[in-house]
Amino acid sequence: MGNFLFSLFSSKKEEADGGERKDERKKFDILKFDGMRAQRINRADYAVKCFTEALRIQKDFETMNYLVSAYVATNEPEKALPVLNEMIEMEPDNMELLLTRAHLLFQTGRGAEAVPDCLRAVETDEANPVAGFLLAKARRAAGDFAAAADCLTKVVGLKDDFADAFLLRAEVYLDMQQGEEALADALSAIRLAPEEEAAYLLRGRIQAHLGDTDAAEGDYRKVLELNPFNEEAFLLLGSSLISSRKYDAAIALFDEALEQNEQFARAYVERARAKELNGDKEGALEDLATARKLAAANEEDGAEQPNFDDLYKGGIF
Template identity: 45%
Template sequence: MGSFFKSFFSGSTNENTEEDKAKNDKKNFDIFKYDGIRARKIGQVDYAIRCYKEALNLEEDFETMNYLVEAYSVKNELEEAVAVAGRMLKLEPDHIPTLLARANLNFMLENYAPVLSDCEQVLNKEPENYVAYYLRAKAKKASGDLLGAIADLTKAIAAKEDFPDAYLLRGEILFGMSQFTEALQDANKVIELMPEEEIAFLLQGKINEATGKIEEAKANYQSVLDLNPFNEQAYLQLGQLYIHQNELEQAISFFDEALEIKADFVQAYNERGRAKYLKGDKKGAAEDMKKALELDPEGELAKSLEGQLKNFNDMYQGGIY
């Protein structure tokens, strides 16, 4: 009789054990997943990643993988993020947001062929997806296909007329190709859409400077500084313009102001030194160059001077600029 009951209940016991394990795994999965979410919200990204990975060891969950991709991206662990996005696409091969996310991650990794492939897949599904056109344009530009990039940006704009990023990138490419009229039109459009976009004002300034509209260029660069007094590029563009116009006192005073705002602004020391040298203040020029080298001993300035100068006393004796 005992043997009968043992045999009768043995199967049920195994089933209960498997069911209990499944319930326990599901419980632990939820604990790890939501612990990860809570950790991410309070900035504990490393712990969040550990939780997500433990959860995924228990269950291949699409949403948790997405959280893990985001966490890896925050940590700038982009290769790991790409790998997890690939796992997501095995579960949902045509998931457009994941394809675009992977394309963007690969762009940041300078892996341009996968960007083109993922964008192509998106556009096969959604021919009017402006983000895919934009990402593909960025990859084409980085790969040297400037005309292809312009074509894709034009398609992106056709699909979304109020797309400032596309106008800005197209304007930058056109500027690089000396298509100044068209580039200025794009820069103006960006400012129409985003009146406080600093990069668009910088682009306007570069175009006006290149076409000899010096006062307009100065006003453009000053507009950037009015929006953001810490914009280093605007200081350099405007300061260098003063130097090119032989307004050396203005240039020196301008870079004085820049260095009051940012005392470790290496290029400002370098450019102020150049203005001082051209004005005849060789000692002041040497002091500024020395300071620039102290702040950035491995930078471009140091490389350009390698093997040319034996000591700082020689800086102003051999035509350093």
């Protein structure tokens, strides 16, 4: 009798447990596929919620991968990294995961931490130019410029039309104060990608480093021809004009920039500098006040702020 009752209750418990597991599995599937649908209609924020709840029920590699993608889409790489770390623990030899983690580390300003992942990728496939490029990028972030340059020399040997590799090596040479070598690589990048704004911006910076102000300003103007909304080109060209004491030209340039985008806080800051040096202290103070208001509003949105601390030493404050 006792054995009969034991088997009866055990059977009912197993049935109940099985039913709960079935319900949990069904809930997991619903959440996972709702998240996938949300991603397809560009609702990454809702997808994050779905995938997160699904993973509370069950650890699933595919769902974790979807969650990483959703975090990237919502511009939350810091939240994606712990999920990716767990995935790499599950598949430590997955090179795609290692390189994805490297990309996320670059996005979060932690590029030096990507060196081990990039090294493993290069050791696994020495003929992979992308892995070599990322290793060079990580080496540069770690301050090892010579090693970064060596990596990139190998990369362009593997792929001689890799414009980004020439561009990065030009950056590295500029870091090392090797202007002529940097200029040669910038020219190679422009030859390979003649519509690439970043290549002209970099060549302009290199020309400025070499003391050729006219050539530098020509490159910044070329960028504005390619893209009249390129903020960095406005800032670099305006700064060059101010350094050359062409204050009226600088003010006119920033007038143009602000006509296109009245929320451009750094343009107000630079125009204030030009106005102050041109003798218009009242106008400079007005521009600085506007810049500060915009900076305060942008701070609430987490946007990058202009640095007011060392901008002016001419007595505005």
